[in-house]
Amino acid sequence: xxxxxxxxxxxxxxxxxxxxxxxxxxxxxxxxxxxxxxxxxxxxxxxxxxxxxxxxxxxxxxxxxxxxxxxxxxxxxxxxxxxxxxxxxxxxxxxxxxxxxxxxxxxxxxxxxxxxxxxxxxxxxxxxxxxxxxxxxxxxxxxxxxxxxxxxxxxxxxxxxxxxxxxxxxxxxxxxxxxxxxxxxxxxxxxxxxxxxxxxxxxxxxxxxxxxxxxxxxxxxxxxxxxxxxxxxxxxxxxxxxxxxxxxxxxxxxxxxxxxxxxxxxxxxxxxxxxxxxxxxxxxxxxxxxxxxxxxxxxxxxxxxxxxxxxxxxxxxxxxxxxxxxxxxxxxxxxxxxxxxxxxxxxxxxxxxxxxxxxxxxxxxxxxxxxxxxxxxxxxxxxxxxxxxxxxxxxxxxxxxxxxxxxxxxxxxxxxxxxxxxxxxxxxxxxxxxxxxxxxxxxxxxxxxxxxxxxxxxxxxxxxxxxxxxxxxxxxxxxxxxxxxxxxxxxxxxxxxxxxxxxxxxxxxxxxxxxxxxxxxxxxxxxxxxxxxxxxxxxxxxxxxxxxxxxxxxxxxxxxxxxxxxxxxxxxxxxxxxxxxxxxxxxxxxxxxxxxxxxxxxxxxxxxxxxxxxxxxxxxxxxxxxxxxxxxxxxxxxxxxxxxxxxxxxxxxx
Numbered sequence: 001x002x003x004x005x006x007x008x009x010x011x012x013x014x015x016x017x018x019x020x021x022x023x024x025x026x027x028x029x030x031x032x033x034x035x036x037x038x039x040x041x042x043x044x045x046x047x048x049x050x051x052x053x054x055x056x057x058x059x060x061x062x063x064x065x066x067x068x069x070x071x072x073x074x075x076x077x078x079x080x081x082x083x084x085x086x087x088x089x090x091x092x093x094x095x096x097x098x099x100x101x102x103x104x105x106x107x108x109x110x111x112x113x114x115x116x117x118x119x120x121x122x123x124x125x126x127x128x129x130x131x132x133x134x135x136x137x138x139x140x141x142x143x144x145x146x147x148x149x150x151x152x153x154x155x156x157x158x159x160x161x162x163x164x165x166x167x168x169x170x171x172x173x174x175x176x177x178x179x180x181x182x183x184x185x186x187x188x189x190x191x192x193x194x195x196x197x198x199x200x201x202x203x204x205x206x207x208x209x210x211x212x213x214x215x216x217x218x219x220x221x222x223x224x225x226x227x228x229x230x231x232x233x234x235x236x237x238x239x240x241x242x243x244x245x246x247x248x249x250x251x252x253x254x255x256x257x258x259x260x261x262x263x264x265x266x267x268x269x270x271x272x273x274x275x276x277x278x279x280x281x282x283x284x285x286x287x288x289x290x291x292x293x294x295x296x297x298x299x300x301x302x303x304x305x306x307x308x309x310x311x312x313x314x315x316x317x318x319x320x321x322x323x324x325x326x327x328x329x330x331x332x333x334x335x336x337x338x339x340x341x342x343x344x345x346x347x348x349x350x351x352x353x354x355x356x357x358x359x360x361x362x363x364x365x366x367x368x369x370x371x372x373x374x375x376x377x378x379x380x381x382x383x384x385x386x387x388x389x390x391x392x393x394x395x396x397x398x399x400x401x402x403x404x405x406x407x408x409x410x411x412x413x414x415x416x417x418x419x420x421x422x423x424x425x426x427x428x429x430x431x432x433x434x435x436x437x438x439x440x441x442x443x444x445x446x447x448x449x450x451x452x453x454x455x456x457x458x459x460x461x462x463x464x465x466x467x468x469x470x471x472x473x474x475x476x477x478x479x480x481x482x483x484x485x486x487x488x489x490x491x492x493x494x495x496x497x498x499x500x501x502x503x504x505x506x507x508x509x510x511x512x513x514x515x516x517x518x519x520x521x522x523x524x525x526x527x528x529x530x531x532x533x534x535x536x537x538x539x540x541x542x543x544x545x546x547x548x549x550x551x552x553x554x555x556x557x558x559x560x561x562x563x564x565x566x567x568x569x570x571x572x573x574x575x576x577x578x579x580x581x582x583x584x585x586x587x588x589x590x591x592x593x594x595x596x597x598x599x600x601x602x603x604x605x606x607x608x609x610x611x612x613x614x615x616x617x618x619x620x621x622x623x624x625x626x627x628x629x630x631x632x633x634x635x636x637x638x639x640x641x642x643x644x645x646x647x648x649x650x651x652x653x654x
Contacts, residue, residue, distance in 0.1 A: 045096025047123025051197020098136025220350025245309015
């Protein structure tokens with residue numbers, strides 16, 4: 001058919017048009033062409049099965065479909081894939097209306113916070129409304145046009161509700177423009193009312209032709225380069241903070257070149273873990289709340305902070321308490337102006353790789369002072385010794401050194417477990433962590449150099465991200481010689497283990513290492529620091545006595561969650577979801593389990609009991625978590641005073 005407005009046309013439903021358009025989109029980055037969205041993921045319900053579901057079935061040969069167990073988990077898998085491909089690819093995720101759609105909201109927040117692209121296609125309520133409220137529809141008193149999908153609006157980088165088929169002609173290109181722009185990208189949401197999904201329209205055939213989205217490198221302004229170069233030349237004790245932008249830009253070599261040429265030390269945020277692959281004596285590893293205490297000492301002395309590709313959250317800045325030099329100045333390299341100007345920085349708005357090359361040229365001949373170089377060398381050596389001792393799995397850990405340590409069969413600490421994973425790691429391996437104590441300990445102790453990588457999601461710190469992300473990373477890394485290693489606590493495992501079924505279904509080879517410490521132990525640690533008493537964070541049975549309801553009704557004392565540890569069998573749970581499972585306690589057993597996992601097909605879960613309340617060396621950084629200002633508990637007053645003393649260390653830079 002030919003339309004005078006559109007030329008040659010093809011009659012398709014909205015669902016069919018969406019799938020056809022998605023399948024024809026490509027990215028080009030540094031001359032490499034890729035399918036932008038090589039597959040769709042989802043769970044079908046009445047809000048998407050008849051429309052988009054039919055289309056995915058019809059066009060499965062051009063857009064494969066991955067079935068999942070939970071919409072949040074599938075979205076996390078898509079985000080993990082996007083992160084592993086350096087934002088050049090992602091997946092589309094579809095859900096039914098109501099709870100299916102809302103299950104994706106948390107993951108959408110994670111995508112937007114971390115500047116990672118994901119395309120979400122939730123079903124929506126009928127546009128005709130003649131049916132009355134349909135199953136799972138929210139009836140809001142403010143207006144009949146409001147649906148649960150409006151919850152996406154404050155967290156999406158692009159949101160549209162398609163109420164007419166021809167709206168796709170504008171909305172789909174707009175959505176992909178945002179997905180393809182590294183400075184803007186995040187969650188992109190196209191809400192698809194379930195009746196509209198099945199409506200037909202004569203779409204122009206040209207709309208479905210191959211389209212390329214070029215992911216451009218933003219060229220820095222030479223005047224900005226000159227300003228920052230001048231600041232560096234005047235600095236006596238500069239430090240570079242490397243963030244995830246270094247990795248996304250592929251600027252590792254350029255950053256190493258700058259550091260080797262000048263001696264300026266480099267430390268890494270969570271997102272920047274692995275930004276340095278060939279470390280020199282200037283490599284300070286992590287900074288901030290879960291960083292090296294020696295790094296943090298040096299940061300406190302620095303007179304110039306140069307941040308590259310980072311948002312500088314409170315974990316990196318110690319809630320603005322890290323930068324103690326009264327003469328400290330700030331410079332930055334970032335593609336996002338919002339992030340670039342933080343701390344009142346003199347900003348280079350540009351791609352990290354291009355900017356670092358120009359900056360290195362602009363400071364040719366500059367070297368840090370011998371005094372600063374000596375301090376850096378000393379700090380690196382001190383921390384290397386402290387860390388080596390803390391993660392050595394063959395040094396028998398003395399449980400008596402841990403206050404209030406319960407009796408369990410654990411013989412190693414979580415830090416020592418990371419030491420064992422370091423031993424077994426090979427070039428190309430990647431470790432994934434996101435919430436709980438795991439990412440902080442990975443930041444301190446995992447060796448992300450010489451071809452080994454860390455995939456840390458700590459912008460949103462979302463429990464349950466890790467196993468689905470492992471699926472996404474594996475799909476992005478088909479080379480089976482490179483192991484995908486997911487590191488989580490038992491709390492995170494219990495939060496969202498069900499995508500192990502998806503991993504088994506898809507034949508995903510990955511290793512999940514569970515540190516079994518019987519609770520949300522990192523929050524217990526924070527609780528002890530800022531509350532003074534642990535409560536509700538360990539996995540314990542309730543003590544005998546009246547039920548919660550009975551005690552509440554009588555306004556009496558309720559039995560507390562302070563009985564024995566819960567009897568939870570993660571091995572049986574994992575096996576029941578299609579994974580292989582190994583229980584390992586001693587260093588020898590763990591070494592064997594990690595080695596054996598490499599040759600096992602499908603997901604492997606290794607459960608390791610670890611000593612509760614045994615932590616790696618503290619970073620010695622203050623964090624703004626406010627204790628109660630008044631309390632009947634006598635110990636709270638001292639905690640509050642300590643907190644108020646810490647407030648005096650905050651510095652504001654503008």
